[in-house]
Amino acid sequence: MRESAAPRQGLFCFVDGELVHHFQDGPELDHVMWFERMGLPSSGPRYDAILRGKVTCDVDTDRIVIGYYGTARLSNVRYRQIVDAFQLDEGRITEKMLLEPF
Numbered sequence: 001m002r003e004s005a006a007p008r009q010g011l012f013c014f015v016d017g018e019l020v021h022h023f024q025d026g027p028e029l030d031h032v033m034w035f036e037r038m039g040l041p042s043s044g045p046r047y048d049a050i051l052r053g054k055v056t057c058d059v060d061t062d063r064i065v066i067g068y069y070g071t072a073r074l075s076n077v078r079y080r081q082i083v084d085a086f087q088l089d090e091g092r093i094t095e096k097m098l099l100e101p102f
Helices: 031-038 044-048 076-086
Strands: 010-015 018-023 052-058 063-069 093-097
Touching: 010 031, 010 076, 018 076, 052 076
Parallel strands: 063 093
Antiparallel strands: 010 018, 010 052, 052 063
């Protein structure tokens, strides 16, 4: 397998329809801590209503995973915003609805 450049990773959410993102190399922040820093709800129904997710790299498969909570799938517009913000190689992307809390 050829070695690819490491993609940007991190957290994202959509606040009032706008993409907000945070680059990070490891799990130093989760959505709860990040939202508290930004003044967004970090628990309860208002937190659950925020479309949020993370971009990670699966080093075993060389795939970039766009994982998200709060929707069954990303719209084309939101997908494109995430790809552009994180400067992702679309040939390596896998989308995944996340069910685990972090």
